[in-house]
Amino acid sequence: MLTALLLFFPLAAALLLHFVKGNAGRVFAFGAALLEFIVAVYAAVTFDASNVGQLEVNLPWIASAGISFHVGMDGLSLLLVLLTTFLAPLILLASFRHDYKNASAFYALVLFMETGLIGVFTSMDAFLFYFFWEVALIPIYFLAGIWGGERRVAVTFKFFLYTIIGSLFMLAGFVYLYYQTGPAANGLAAHTSDLQAFYDLSLTAAEQSWLFWLIFIAFAVKMPIFPFHTWQPDTYTESPAPATMLLSGIMLKMGIYGCLRWLLPITPLGVSQWGWLVMILAVIGIIYGAIIAIRQRDMKRLIAYSSLSHVGLMAAGVFSLTQMGLQGAVVQMLAHGVNVVGMFFIADIIQRRTNTRLIPELGGLTQTTPLLSVSFLVVLLATVALPLTSGFVGEFLLLAGVFQYNNWLGAVAGITIILGAVYLLRMFQRVMLGPATSFTAAFRDLNGAELAVLVPLIFMIFWIGLFPNTFLQMSEPSVIRILSLMQR
Amino acid sequence: MASIILLSVLGIANLFLGFLRSNRMLLPAAMVILLIVFGANLYDWNAPAQSYFNNMLTIDRFSVAFTGIVVLTTLLLLPFSQKYVRDNEANLAEYYSLLLFSLVGAIMMVSYDNMLMLFVGIEILSISMYVVAGSDKRNVRSNEASLKYFLMGSFATGILLFGIALVYGATGAFQLSEIGAAVTNPANDSLRPMLYIGILLMLIGIGFKVSAAPFHYWTPDVYEGTPTFFAAFMSTVVKTAGFAAFLKLLVQAFPAAQGFWIPTIVAMCALTLLIGNVGAVAQQSLKRMLAYSSISHAGYLLLGLVAFNGELSGLSANGIFFYSLAYSIATVAAFGVLKLVHDQRQREDYDGLNGLARTNPLLAFVMTIAMLSLAGIPLTGGFFGKFFLFGAAVDKGYIGLVVFAVIMSMVGIYYYLRPIIAMYMKPADDETEAPITVGSFQSAVLIILAVLTVVLGVLPGLVSGVL
Numbered sequence: 001m002l003t004a005l006l007l008f009f010p011l012a013a014a015l016l017l018h019f020v021k022g023n024a025g026r027v028f029a030f031g032a033a034l035l036e037f038i039v040a041v042y043a044a045v046t047f048d049a050s051n052v053g054q055l056e057v058n059l060p061w062i063a064s065a066g067i068s069f070h071v072g073m074d075g076l077s078l079l080l081v082l083l084t085t086f087l088a089p090l091i092l093l094a095s096f097r098h099d100y101k102n103a104s105a106f107y108a109l110v111l112f113m114e115t116g117l118i119g120v121f122t123s124m125d126a127f128l129f130y131f132f133w134e135v136a137l138i139p140i141y142f143l144a145g146i147w148g149g150e151r152r153v154a155v156t157f158k159f160f161l162y163t164i165i166g167s168l169f170m171l172a173g174f175v176y177l178y179y180q181t182g183p184a185a186n187g188l189a190a191h192t193s194d195l196q197a198f199y200d201l202s203l204t205a206a207e208q209s210w211l212f213w214l215i216f217i218a219f220a221v222k223m224p225i226f227p228f229h230t231w232q233p234d235t236y237t238e239s240p241a242p243a244t245m246l247l248s249g250i251m252l253k254m255g256i257y258g259c260l261r262w263l264l265p266i267t268p269l270g271v272s273q274w275g276w277l278v279m280i281l282a283v284i285g286i287i288y289g290a291i292i293a294i295r296q297r298d299m300k301r302l303i304a305y306s307s308l309s310h311v312g313l314m315a316a317g318v319f320s321l322t323q324m325g326l327q328g329a330v331v332q333m334l335a336h337g338v339n340v341v342g343m344f345f346i347a348d349i350i351q352r353r354t355n356t357r358l359i360p361e362l363g364g365l366t367q368t369t370p371l372l373s374v375s376f377l378v379v380l381l382a383t384v385a386l387p388l389t390s391g392f393v394g395e396f397l398l399l400a401g402v403f404q405y406n407n408w409l410g411a412v413a414g415i416t417i418i419l420g421a422v423y424l425l426r427m428f429q430r431v432m433l434g435p436a437t438s439f440t441a442a443f444r445d446l447n448g449a450e451l452a453v454l455v456p457l458i459f460m461i462f463w464i465g466l467f468p469n470t471f472l473q474m475s476e477p478s479v480i481r482i483l484s485l486m487q488r
Numbered sequence: 489m490a491s492i493i494l495l496s497v498l499g500i501a502n503l504f505l506g507f508l509r510s511n512r513m514l515l516p517a518a519m520v521i522l523l524i525v526f527g528a529n530l531y532d533w534n535a536p537a538q539s540y541f542n543n544m545l546t547i548d549r550f551s552v553a554f555t556g557i558v559v560l561t562t563l564l565l566l567p568f569s570q571k572y573v574r575d576n577e578a579n580l581a582e583y584y585s586l587l588l589f590s591l592v593g594a595i596m597m598v599s600y601d602n603m604l605m606l607f608v609g610i611e612i613l614s615i616s617m618y619v620v621a622g623s624d625k626r627n628v629r630s631n632e633a634s635l636k637y638f639l640m641g642s643f644a645t646g647i648l649l650f651g652i653a654l655v656y657g658a659t660g661a662f663q664l665s666e667i668g669a670a671v672t673n674p675a676n677d678s679l680r681p682m683l684y685i686g687i688l689l690m691l692i693g694i695g696f697k698v699s700a701a702p703f704h705y706w707t708p709d710v711y712e713g714t715p716t717f718f719a720a721f722m723s724t725v726v727k728t729a730g731f732a733a734f735l736k737l738l739v740q741a742f743p744a745a746q747g748f749w750i751p752t753i754v755a756m757c758a759l760t761l762l763i764g765n766v767g768a769v770a771q772q773s774l775k776r777m778l779a780y781s782s783i784s785h786a787g788y789l790l791l792g793l794v795a796f797n798g799e800l801s802g803l804s805a806n807g808i809f810f811y812s813l814a815y816s817i818a819t820v821a822a823f824g825v826l827k828l829v830h831d832q833r834q835r836e837d838y839d840g841l842n843g844l845a846r847t848n849p850l851l852a853f854v855m856t857i858a859m860l861s862l863a864g865i866p867l868t869g870g871f872f873g874k875f876f877l878f879g880a881a882v883d884k885g886y887i888g889l890v891v892f893a894v895i896m897s898m899v900g901i902y903y904y905l906r907p908i909i910a911m912y913m914k915p916a917d918d919e920t921e922a923p924i925t926v927g928s929f930q931s932a933v934l935i936i937l938a939v940l941t942v943v944l945g946v947l948p949g950l951v952s953g954v955l
Contacts, residue, residue: 061947061949062872065879065952130866131866134866135866138865145909153914160905161902164865164898165901168898169894171894172890172894175879176882176887179879179882179883
């Protein structure tokens with residue numbers, strides 16, 4: 001029942017928020033998200049990673065169609081649930097400084113989003129998964145569309161269309177798979193959409209070949225992988241900071257997670273047939289994102305493109321189909337979630353104080369802001385993947401995995417570390433060092449609330465960097481199981 | 489059967505209420521009548537199937553279920569006619585009675601066993617519609633709509649009747665079961681061409697009523713001219729009854745001829761989806777968009793006919809039932825909000841909704857749920873409606889057609905998002921700044937509509953397999 005509790009608690013809180021107005025609303029929302037995190041930690045503490053499929057709830061949902069409300073967690077799910085519940089209160093805290101119109105609705109949407117995300121990470125039924133996959137889209141659409149920047153309408157419209165069209169392909173694939181299954185366990189329906197039933201299907205190579213694309217496109221758009229990425233930089237830039245953090249910190253992991261949980265085990269032959277193409281696209285994305293990031297003048301856009309580059313590496317790791325690559329992807333999902341949220345938060349702080357995000361207009365912040373400078377540097381170095389920080393473990397494993405797949409691709413993908421250092425350090429230099437400008441002259445250092453967001457993030461950066469085994473051990477049985485499912 | 493009798497008797501009683509010159513009474517009276525009918529109808533749910541009038545009508549689960557949809561839809565729609573009450577329209581009692589009588593026609597269409605009953609049912613429904621389409625007497629467009637609908641509808645009726653006559657000629661029967669037997673009888677093989685032409689003409693006649701392409705041309709113009717309240721009735725009740733009648737006809741009379749009519753329906757389905765969705769994209773008026781959207785939904789419902797499995801239960805019938813219910817509820821909500829906006833802002837375009845989320849959060853929220861449902865986004869009934877119909881068609885192997893339908897629903901998302909963008913993301917201008925006054929009764933009904941849509945979207949199992 002713990003999983004169901006995790007799933008519905010934020011939703012209930014979001015509904016209750018309707019009745020809590022003003023300042024009490026933010027406290028209520030933050031409290032709910034924090035409580036949710038505590039429950040998730042409790043789940044993690046009591047969790048036995050070696051045992052697959054724990055904390056399961058399996059209730060009939062649409063019994064006549066063999067669709068059940070089947071949620072449960074293995075190590076992989078649990079890590080992403082932890083990431084979601086860890087980041088959600090911080091994202092809420094980060095949004096307190098903003099004076100949003102109708103703030104209660106804003107917080108309610110963030111909590112609603114949390115339910116959708118946890119649903120995606122815990123669903124063990126194809127239609128439940130699809131259901132939450134789309135449900136997670138609705139709040140982010142409104143968050144970006146109502147509270148976003150100047151061009152928000154056009155940008156969110158494009159984002160919504162891209163992602164939902166991608167998802168519809170996935171739905172078509174699922175419907176096809178559903179009709180290939182045998183009777184449901186309860187015997188009421190002729191077919192079932194249970195995850196395990198999908199795993200058990202014996203599909204021909206030809207079927208898997210096109211099913212692969214149907215399902216993959218949905219995930220590719222969400223991640224996003226080159227060339228399905230065109231919505232991403234605009235949406236990241238135009239969305240309000242908390243929505244950007246949700247999108248980049250958690251939502252893009254839906255795509256990677258989907259590949260691990262659904263795509264690889266269900267269409268292994270499709271993966272072996274098309275994996276090379278995805279690898280090439282991913283590596284193109286890595287280089288392409290990095291090169292464009294170098295040219296950016298807008299901090300938020302720069303981080304958006306760097307995120308594109310990083311997610312390419314994660315995808316490459318997944319499709320290397322090695323244990324190292326998959327483990328790297330898992331730990332990098334966590335690390336990237338923490339890093340990118342930190343980056344966007346700092347960009348948001350700078351923008352709020354100076355009213356600009358343009359790098360050339362900034363400079364000289366180190367002189368007055370020791371706390372901000374140190375935090376920024378830590379987060380930035382973690383993103384560059386300096387050893388002992390969170391980014392390093394993931395990138396090392398990922399690159400090792402890609403090298404095992406193909407030396408040349410590994411070598412090209414490795415350039416990302418150099419390019420990453422180039423654009424990130426350049427940004428740090430131009431924003432933080434040098435003489436102060438008219439925008440930055442009266443800059444105040446971090447206040448308590450901002451520190452309250454950054455300190456946990458920095459803590460996590462070092463925890464992942466120093467003790468990655470905490471997390472790697474949790475995901476290892478799941479990863480091994482996914483790979484063994486692919487060997488059938 | 490009780491529902492038909494009650495509606496006829498109480499409809500006449502309602503007509504006499506008009507003599508009391510107290511228009512305030514009329515709306516509550518009509519709603520009470522519908523509530524009684526809804527209850528009486530539900531009462532028949534567990535009763536064994538019963539035939540009436542020499543087996544011309546059969547009241548079984550199928551007919552009770554679809555009667556339930558049309559009565560419920562009308563019941564939820566009525567509160568939005570309050571403006572008519574306020575404006576003290578002279579012939580108000582007649583309009584309410586016409587709606588009640590037209591429901592009798594709709595019920596006959598979902599429970600007929602004899603093609604004459606089908607014809608009578610369609611005519612009762614249609615003639616009421618011709619009248620209400622022109623009920624805004626002083627409006628030229630309403631007159632035009634009425635005339636257009638009447639002329640084209642009469643042609644369609646004539647074609648339908650001709651089809652019935654040819655089918656009778658080929659099979660010697662009006663009774664559905666007898667036609668079914670005659671079609672399979674090898675002795676009638678020489679009459680096949682006549683039968684096929686008869687079936688084709690019947691498809692055209694009913695296709696017109698449910699606005700399936702290529703017989704949809706009247707829809708946007710008629711919807712635009714017809715008062716919003718009645719347009720909502722047309723796009724929900726008429727379509728639901730039409731599809732139930734369609735399914736009944738194909739399942740009970742022509743299962744043996746499916747090799748002939750299924751390709752025809754497949755072609756109609758693809759064309760309807762294309763015209764409905766692409767047409768809706770081009771519209772600037774919300775009302776016209778809803779008209780084209782109603783065409784497109786006829787296309788999705790046609791998928792249910794394609795997935796035909798020879799019985800009035802199972803995937804296709806249940807799919808059509810669920811879809812009709814979800815579609816009707818969402819459409820009533822959309823038209824309801826549109827009517828409130830139109831009454832007070834005199835605008836039917838998208839920009840008329842600008843800033844609605846600020847001034848009327850409830851209206852905006854209900855409209856959003858309705859649009860998401862029509863677009864088929866999860867958490868709403870529309871998603872499972874599409875899911876069941878697409879699934880039924882995939883099960884029968886029409887993968888290509890379903891892929892096309894999926895692509896068309898992607899197009900649909902484009903135009904269903906536009907009202908949401910207008911309401912939430914565009915600032916109000918001078919004309920749209922003032923809040924719209926919504927009566928507490930209407931608010932309650934809007935909330936019910938939203939809740940029903942979400943309940944269908946979260947717990948579809950409640951009604952998904954009832955037939």
